[in-house]
């Protein structure tokens with residue numbers, strides 16, 4: 370049995386960390402998969418004690434346990450797409466990259482989670498190196514935010530031109546199939562503008578800017594939505610465009626909970642249709 374076994378419904382796998390506050394990580398990914406009518410499966414890499422104010426503690430799951438979760442899902446259920454989020458350390462990254470290769474997991478979205486929006490470093494320096502060399506080259510697309518794109522490209526990013534240059538450098542030096550540099554961390558009217566580059570097409574993705582500080586989990590949600598769309602058989606460019614629309618809608622429904630940055634509202638668009646009241 371391999372990753373391509375066809376189930377009745379599309380299946381996606383998230384390989385990521387748990388966020389106790391429910392805003393990002395595995396919790397955001399599974400809600401996003403469900404909203405897209407894709408069956409969500411998970412391999413948990415670490416457990417964070419976190420809320421809207423920040424990350425208080427992180428406990429790693431042993432790499433063998435991460436591998437066992439991936440194998441349990443893929444060997445029985447099969448997955449049409451997968452995403453990675455917070456992978457924490459180089460042992461986990463290496464183990465995940467090996468499983469992607471061995472189990473032939475296709476349609477892989479790598480969200481190279483390194484620094485959270487609250488400024489917390491979420492992965493150590495050795496792990497960044499391993500991510501570059503083992504997992505990133507296997508991805509259909511990688512989705513760095515502004516700060517991650519700076520680390521991966523070696524450029525300081527302040528303008529649209531900087532974002533475009535970073536996307537081109539990342540594509541060239543890391544040999545990725547496609548890259549989406551996300552602009553949630555940009556200032557002024559660049560906030561929410563993303564850059565796509567696949568070696569041929571350089572595109573600027575713009576949607577309406579949402580005036581909210583409740584943006585926790587936007588990156589996780591975007592990459593999970595891309596994976597969900599790929600699991601449903603959409604091509605990469607359509608998957609990205611539709612995921613961008615979804616994250617914008619979820620942002621307009623962001624939740625004002627906690628004292629810090631609240632999460633996006635994954636299912637709250639349904640309330641407008643009178644479902645879930």
Ligand SMILES: Nc1ncnc2c1ncn2[C@@H]1O[C@H](COP(=O)(O)OP(=O)(O)OP(=O)(O)O)[C@@H](O)[C@H]1O
Nearest residue numbers: 486514551552553554561562578579586587588589
């Ligand atoms: N205020 C906003 N208005 C519109 N779109 C936004 C806004 N903030 C973020 N986005 C969009 O959300 C998506 C995620 O980008 P962002 O740069 O926030 O990722 P991130 O930093 O990885 O997210 P996370 O907070 O999960 O780590 C992108 O498509 C980005 O353009």
Ligand SMILES: Cc1ncc(COP(=O)(O)O)c(N)n1
Nearest residue numbers: 386393394455485486585586
């Ligand atoms: C488990 C986990 N995964 C990813 C993020 C990044 O999300 P954010 O930048 O919104 O904090 C996070 N904070 N926690």
